[in-house]
Amino acid sequence: MEKEKMYDPYEGFKQISEMWERQxxxxxxxxxxxxxxxxxxxxxxxxxxxxxxxLRKNQELMAGFMNIPTKKDVANVANLSIQAExxxxxxxxxxxxxxxxxxxxxxxxxxxxxxxVRMIKQMQAEFQKNIHEAAELKRMYNDLHEIRKDxxxxxxxxxxxxxxxxxxxxxxxxxKKLVGVNSLNEQANIHGGLQEVxxxxxxxxxxxxxxxxxxxxLVKESPKGKVKEKELVTTK
Amino acid sequence: MSxxxxxxxxxxxxxxxxxxxxxxxxxxxxxxxxxxxxxxxREVVWKKNKSxxxxxxxxxxxxKVPLFFVYSLLNKxxxxxxxxxxxxxxxxxxxxxxxxxxxWGSPGYxxxxxxxxxxILDYLKAAVKRAIRHSGVNEITxxxxxxxxxxxxxxxxITDLPIKNLVLATIPIDFSMGIVPSxxxxxxxxxxxxxxxxxxxxxxxxxxxxxxxxRGLSPIYISPMVNLITRAYDTDYVEKWRRMDKWTxxxxxxxxxxxxxxxxxxxxxxxxxxxxxxxxxxxxxxxNINCPLFVVSTSRDTxxxxxxxxxxxxxxxxxDKTYQVVEAGHxxxxxxxxxxxxxxxxxSARSEEIQPIFS
Numbered sequence: 122m123e124k125e126k127m128y129d130p131y132e133g134f135k136q137i138s139e140m141w142e143r144q145x146x147x148x149x150x151x152x153x154x155x156x157x158x159x160x161x162x163x164x165x166x167x168x169x170x171x172x173x174x175x176l177r178k179n180q181e182l183m184a185g186f187m188n189i190p191t192k193k194d195v196a197n198v199a200n201l202s203i204q205a206e207x208x209x210x211x212x213x214x215x216x217x218x219x220x221x222x223x224x225x226x227x228x229x230x231x232x233x234x235x236x237x238v239r240m241i242k243q244m245q246a247e248f249q250k251n252i253h254e255a256a257e258l259k260r261m262y263n264d265l266h267e268i269r270k271d272x273x274x275x276x277x278x279x280x281x282x283x284x285x286x287x288x289x290x291x292x293x294x295x296x297k298k299l300v301g302v303n304s305l306n307e308q309a310n311i312h313g314g315l316q317e318v319x320x321x322x323x324x325x326x327x328x329x330x331x332x333x334x335x336x337x338x339l340v341k342e343s344p345k346g347k348v349k350e351k352e353l354v355t356t357k
Numbered sequence: 358m359s360x361x362x363x364x365x366x367x368x369x370x371x372x373x374x375x376x377x378x379x380x381x382x383x384x385x386x387x388x389x390x391x392x393x394x395x396x397x398x399r400e401v402v403w404k405k406n407k408s409x410x411x412x413x414x415x416x417x418x419x420x421k422v423p424l425f426f427v428y429s430l431l432n433k434x435x436x437x438x439x440x441x442x443x444x445x446x447x448x449x450x451x452x453x454x455x456x457x458x459x460x461w462g463s464p465g466y467x468x469x470x471x472x473x474x475x476x477i478l479d480y481l482k483a484a485v486k487r488a489i490r491h492s493g494v495n496e497i498t499x500x501x502x503x504x505x506x507x508x509x510x511x512x513x514x515i516t517d518l519p520i521k522n523l524v525l526a527t528i529p530i531d532f533s534m535g536i537v538p539s540x541x542x543x544x545x546x547x548x549x550x551x552x553x554x555x556x557x558x559x560x561x562x563x564x565x566x567x568x569x570x571x572r573g574l575s576p577i578y579i580s581p582m583v584n585l586i587t588r589a590y591d592t593d594y595v596e597k598w599r600r601m602d603k604w605t606x607x608x609x610x611x612x613x614x615x616x617x618x619x620x621x622x623x624x625x626x627x628x629x630x631x632x633x634x635x636x637x638x639x640x641x642x643x644x645n646i647n648c649p650l651f652v653v654s655t656s657r658d659t660x661x662x663x664x665x666x667x668x669x670x671x672x673x674x675x676x677d678k679t680y681q682v683v684e685a686g687h688x689x690x691x692x693x694x695x696x697x698x699x700x701x702x703x704x705s706a707r708s709e710e711i712q713p714i715f716s
Binding site: 132141149154163169173174195197 | 469540543576577587
C-alpha cells in the first residue's frame with residue numbers, strides 16, 4: 122500500500138496543478154488590482170456597450186426597412202402574455218379570497234343551522250312533554266269531575282243517613298214507650314215498624330259498603346284522592 | 358522474462374485495467390452530451406413567467422412546517438437537487454420535510470425590466486403565499502441560499518407572511534467587501550466602473566457573459582479536469598463530476614434592471630446593511646426579522662466571505678438565532694448534500710414534529 126501511494130503519478134500531478142492554479146490566479150488577481158486596470162476595464166466596458174447599442178440600433182433600423190419583426194417586437198408580444206398571466210394570478214387570488222369568505226360564511230351558516238336544529242329538537246321534546254302533561258291534566262280533570270259527582274251523591278247519602286238516624290232516634294223513643302204498652306195490635310204495629318227499620322238498616326249497610334268501595338277507588342287513582350278522602354272523612 | 362521483470366520494477370503498480378477504465382471514462386465525458394439531472398419526486402404548484410414553484414413531498418411526513426427554498430438568481434437552482442445521494446432537497450424529503458423550491462428560471466429578452474422589487478414581491482412573496490395555501494398549514498420555513506438568502510432576508514424584513522423560521526446559507530449582507538480586487542470594488546463604489554450602460558445595451562445579461570464574469574474571478578480553472586483525470590476510474594465520482602460540471606457551466610441569464618439594482622444599491626451603496634434599501638416602497642429594516650434564525654457560513658468559501666454574512670446576526674431582532682461555520686466550500690455545501698444534515702439538526706426542533714398516532 123505504501124508503494125502504491127508513492128507511485129501514483131496522478132496525485133502528484135493534481136497537487137502541482139492545484140498549486141500552479143492558485144499561484145497564477147493570485148498573480149492575475151494582483152495584476153488586476155490597480156486603478157489603471159479598473160480604468161481600462163471601464164473604458165472597455167464603455168466601448169463594448171456603445172458597440173452593442175449601435176448594433177441593436179442598426180438591427181432595428183434594418184428590420185424596420187425590411188418590415189420584419191425583431192427580438193424587441195417578439196419581447197413586446199411576450200410581455201402581453203406575461204401581463205395576462207399576472208392578471209390571471211390576481212384573479213385567482215381574488216377567487217381564493219371569495220372562496221375563503223364563502224367558506225367561512227358557510228361554516229357560520231352551518232353552525233347557525235345546527236343551533237336551530239338543536240333548538241327545534243328541544244322545542245319538540247318540550248312540546249311532547251306539554252302534550253303529555255295536558256293529557257294528564259285532562260284525565261285528572263275528569264277524575265275530579267267524577268269525584269265531584271260522587272261527593273254530591275255522598276252528600277245526598279249523608280242527608281239520608283241523617284234522616285235514618287233521626288228515625289232510629291224516634292224508634293228508640295218508641296221502644297221506650299213500648300215497654301209500657303202490652304196490646305197485641307200495638308205489638309203488631311211495632312213489629313211492622315221494626316221490619317221497616319230493619320230494611321232501612323240493610324240499605325244503610327249497602328250504602329256503607331258502596332262508600333268503602335268509593336274510598337278505595339279514590340286512594341288508588343290519585344294522591345289528591347287521599348286529600349279528597351280526608352276531606353270526605355272530615356265531612357262525615 | 359528478465360526484461361518483463363525489469364519493466365515491472367520500473368513501473369511496478371501500473372494497473373492496466375484501471376488505466377483503461379480511467380481514460381475510457383475521460384473520453385466518454387468528452388464525447389457524450391451533458392447528463393440529465395433526475396430530480397427528486399416533484400410536482401408543479403405554480404408558474405409565473407419563467408419561474409416555477411416545485412413541490413417535493415416528504416417520503417414519510419414527519420414535520421408539519423414545510424420548507425421553502427430560494428436559490429440565487431445568478432445560477433440554476435438544480436444544484437439543490439443534483440441527484441440521488443447528494444441532493445439537499447432529496448435528503449430533506451427523506452428526513453420527513455415537505456419541500457417547496459422556487460426555480461427562478463432564466464429571464465428572456467422580454468424580462469429586461471424585472472427589478473429586484475419584482476423578484477421579491479411579485480415572484481417570491483406570491484410563491485410563498487401559494488406554498489402556504491398549497492400546504493394547508495399556517496406557517497412556513499424559508500431557506501435562502503447565497504443571493505437567494507439575501508433576497509429571503511429582505512422579504513422576511515418587509516412581509517407580513519407567516520414565516521416560522523429563517524435559514525440563510527452563505528449569504529452576502531455586507532457588500533462593502535468581497536472576493537473581487539479591492540481597487541475594482543473601490544471603482545464600483547466611486548462610480549469609476551459603471552455597469553448601467555452595459556446592462557441597458559444588453560437588456561438581459563446573457564448566460565455566457567454571466568459565466569465569463571464568474572470565470573473572471575478565477576481565470577485559471579483546471580482543477581476540476583485534473584480531479585476528474587485523477588479519479589476517472591471511479592464510476593460514482595465520474596457521475597457526480599459530470600453533474601457538477603454541467604451545473605458549473607450552466608449559468609442563468611440576469612435581468613438588466615435587477616443587475617443594475619444589484620450593483621448600484623447593494624455593491625455600490627451597500628444599502629441593505631445601512632438600512633436604506635427600499636423594496637416595493639418599504640424600507641428594508643433587517644431588525645424587523647424576529648423569527649428564529651439560522652445562518653450558515655462555509656470556511657472555504659471563495660465567493661461569499663464569512664464577514665459578509667456575519668452582520669445579520671446583530672441586525673435582526675430574533676431572540677432565537679444560531680450561527681454556524683461549516684468546513685465546506687460555497688458550492689460543495691449544496692453539492693454534497695451536507696446542507697440537508699446541518700439544516701435538519703436545527704430545524705427538527707422548530708418544525709412541529711407530527712406525533713405518531715398509535716391505534
